[in-house]
Amino acid sequence: xxxxxxRPISLLNIGGKVLEKxxxxxxxxxxxKYKLLMDRQFGFTPQKSTIDAxxxxxxxxxxxxxxxxxxxxxxLDIQGASDAxxxxxxxxGLKDSGCPRNLYNLSKGxxxxxxxxxxxxxxxxxxxxxxxxxxxxxxxPGFWNLLYNSLLKLELTSHSKATAxxxxxxxxxxxxxxxxxxxxxxxxxxxxxxWARNNKLKFNENxxxxxxxxxxxxxxxxxxxxxxxxxxxxxxxxxxxVGIIFDSKMTFRDHVKYxxxxxxxxxxxxxxxxxxxxEIEA
Numbered sequence: 001x002x003x004x005x006x007r008p009i010s011l012l013n014i015g016g017k018v019l020e021k022x023x024x025x026x027x028x029x030x031x032x033k034y035k036l037l038m039d040r041q042f043g044f045t046p047q048k049s050t051i052d053a054x055x056x057x058x059x060x061x062x063x064x065x066x067x068x069x070x071x072x073x074x075x076l077d078i079q080g081a082s083d084a085x086x087x088x089x090x091x092x093g094l095k096d097s098g099c100p101r102n103l104y105n106l107s108k109g110x111x112x113x114x115x116x117x118x119x120x121x122x123x124x125x126x127x128x129x130x131x132x133x134x135x136x137x138x139x140x141p142g143f144w145n146l147l148y149n150s151l152l153k154l155e156l157t158s159h160s161k162a163t164a165x166x167x168x169x170x171x172x173x174x175x176x177x178x179x180x181x182x183x184x185x186x187x188x189x190x191x192x193x194x195w196a197r198n199n200k201l202k203f204n205e206n207x208x209x210x211x212x213x214x215x216x217x218x219x220x221x222x223x224x225x226x227x228x229x230x231x232x233x234x235x236x237x238x239x240x241x242v243g244i245i246f247d248s249k250m251t252f253r254d255h256v257k258y259x260x261x262x263x264x265x266x267x268x269x270x271x272x273x274x275x276x277x278x279e280i281e282a
Contacts, residue, residue, distance in 0.1 A: 010134035043166030044141035050242035
């Protein structure tokens with residue numbers, strides 16, 4: 001199995017977790033008090049959920065399709081996500097936000113001289129850690145939002161909107177023609193790619209996807225060329241975002257079928273359990 005598929009959880013001592021909780025709570029208080037986090041981030045954010053993220057995207061798409069224009073929806077996947085979070089970017093984010101000096105200095109100390117230990121039976125391996133946010137840490141959701149905030153601050157054109165739920169990012173671009181919306185989308189992805197390089201992150205072109213959304217009935221070329229890392233993204237007819245399947249015509253039929261299959265599996269499983277209980281009782 002590919003080692004990158006593993007998602008280990010870091011075991012941290014209680015004292016460290018208490019310190020982390022106090023640190024990130026005070027940083028978040030500062031960020032929310034002065035409204036420094038972009039409202040387009042819906043993950044790890046108080047009083048926001050996947051429903052809010054889905055409705056934000058739905059509102060933009062439907063307003064464009066009602067005018068008989070086109071929308072290109074691109075889903076971008078970060079390779080490694082929190083494991084690849086670059087510490088200097090997080091520290092810079094704290095500095096740019098005017099974080100209090102004591103929290104800033106404590107965060108710099110938090111990201112220095114870190115190591116990870118993996119023990120199996122009689123073998124123990126120690127490695128120095130220079131990037132990434134440990135799963136199981138109280139700090140990693142808050143620090144991740146701080147890192148991603150600079151991406152959501154990018155100045156996109158008036159044709160485009162970016163929405164994020166934690167590390168899941170979608171870009172929505174409207175246009176009167178396929179070529180126009182395609183050009184705007186490639187322009188936005190170029191800006192995002194530059195941000196990724198500057199922050200030592202990489203978007204995975206194999207998992208990222210693009211979709212043309214339209215309700216037009218006239219015949220026109222519906223093939224799009226969206227480029228990431230000098231490679232063409234796969235064009236699909238549906239994209240799953242925050243648990244909702246968006247299709248190319250915004251009918252949500254694919255999502256209904258998906259939910260229907262899940263419900264049928266649950267019903268069949270429940271029936272077998274009930275049937276088994278009846279046999280035991282008999």
